[in-house]
Amino acid sequence: RDIRILLNVDSENDALLFLNKIKSKGYNPKYKIVKTCKDVSDAISKDEWDVMLADYKLLSDFNLLDILRMLKESDLDIPSIVVSDVVGEGKAVSLIRAGADNYVMKKNLSRLVPVIEKEIRNARSRSKQKKALEKLRENERYFRSFVENASDIIYRYRLIPEPGYEYISPSVRRNLGYTPEQYYTDPEFNYKIIYQDDRDTLKKILDGNFDFSKSVEIRLIHKNGKVIWFEEAITPFFSKEGKLEAIEGILHNISGRKKMERHLSYMSFHDSLTTLYNRA
Incomplete structure (x- = not known):
C-alpha cells in the first residue's frame, strides 16, 4: 500500500524512525x-x-506553527501529525489550534500508524463532504437560476404559524404586473387579485379541503385590470397532526389557450365566412 508523506524532520536518521x-x-x-x-x-x-x-x-530551528498554519490555509486538507517526546498538554493545544490534526508521543510510536490511518480517513471523509456540499450548492444555484428565469409563477405560501408568502418568483411581474414585494408584505394579496368567482376555490385550497392530486384553473386580475387565466398545480405540506402547514404551487398562464377555446367555440356555432350564427 502506497502512502505519500511529508516529513518535517532535521535528518534522514529521524526520518527512518518514522518510516x-x-x-x-x-x-x-x-x-x-x-x-x-x-x-x-x-x-x-x-x-x-x-x-x-x-x-x-x-521548533528551535524554524517555526512549526507557521508551517501548520500554511497547510491549514492551503485548502488541500493534508493531515498534520506532530510526533514528539516533549509535547505537554498546553503546547499540544496550541499546535492543534495552529492546524495539527493529532499528535503522538515518541515513547508510544505503536500509535503512529493507527493515528495516520485515522487522520487520512477523516481527511477523505471531509473531502467527500466538501464535494457533496459543492454539488449541492451548484444544484441550488441551478435550481434558483431555473426558478428565477421561469416563465411560470412559482411560489411557497406558509399557513403556520402566521400566513404569508415565503417565496414567489420574479415572473409574477411579467404575468400579472405586480412585484414579489407586494406579495411578501401582504399575506392576503392573492385574495385581493383573484377573480371573484374563484374565491371559493382559493378558500378550499387554503383550508385543505381540496383534491391536490389535480390541477385547477383559476383567474387572477392583472395590474392593468385584465383577467388572466392560470392552470395551477399545488403541492400541500401537512403536519403530523394532519393540519395544512404550507403549499407550493406553479401557475402556468393559459390565457392564450382560453382565447383559442373561446374562438373555436364561437366558430362551431357561426359561419366561418359570414360569422353569422349557424343554427344547424
Whole structure:
C-alpha cells in the first residue's frame, strides 16, 4: 500500500524512525523531507500528499506553527501529525489550534500508524463532504437560476404559524404586473387579485379541503385590470397532526389557450365566412 508523506524532520536518521514503523505495517512510503515553509510550499505545489509528520524538536530551528498554519490555509486538507517526546498538554493545544490534526508521543510510536490511518480517513471523509456540499450548492444555484428565469409563477405560501408568502418568483411581474414585494408584505394579496368567482376555490385550497392530486384553473386580475387565466398545480405540506402547514404551487398562464377555446367555440356555432350564427 502506497502512502505519500511529508516529513518535517532535521535528518534522514529521524526520518527512518518514522518510516520503519510505517513500513512494518505493510505500507510503501513515498516521502520528502521539508524543513521550511518554502519547502512545504514547493512540495504541495508539485505533488499530492497524504499526510505530514512533524518532529516537534525542530521548533528551535524554524517555526512549526507557521508551517501548520500554511497547510491549514492551503485548502488541500493534508493531515498534520506532530510526533514528539516533549509535547505537554498546553503546547499540544496550541499546535492543534495552529492546524495539527493529532499528535503522538515518541515513547508510544505503536500509535503512529493507527493515528495516520485515522487522520487520512477523516481527511477523505471531509473531502467527500466538501464535494457533496459543492454539488449541492451548484444544484441550488441551478435550481434558483431555473426558478428565477421561469416563465411560470412559482411560489411557497406558509399557513403556520402566521400566513404569508415565503417565496414567489420574479415572473409574477411579467404575468400579472405586480412585484414579489407586494406579495411578501401582504399575506392576503392573492385574495385581493383573484377573480371573484374563484374565491371559493382559493378558500378550499387554503383550508385543505381540496383534491391536490389535480390541477385547477383559476383567474387572477392583472395590474392593468385584465383577467388572466392560470392552470395551477399545488403541492400541500401537512403536519403530523394532519393540519395544512404550507403549499407550493406553479401557475402556468393559459390565457392564450382560453382565447383559442373561446374562438373555436364561437366558430362551431357561426359561419366561418359570414360569422353569422349557424343554427344547424
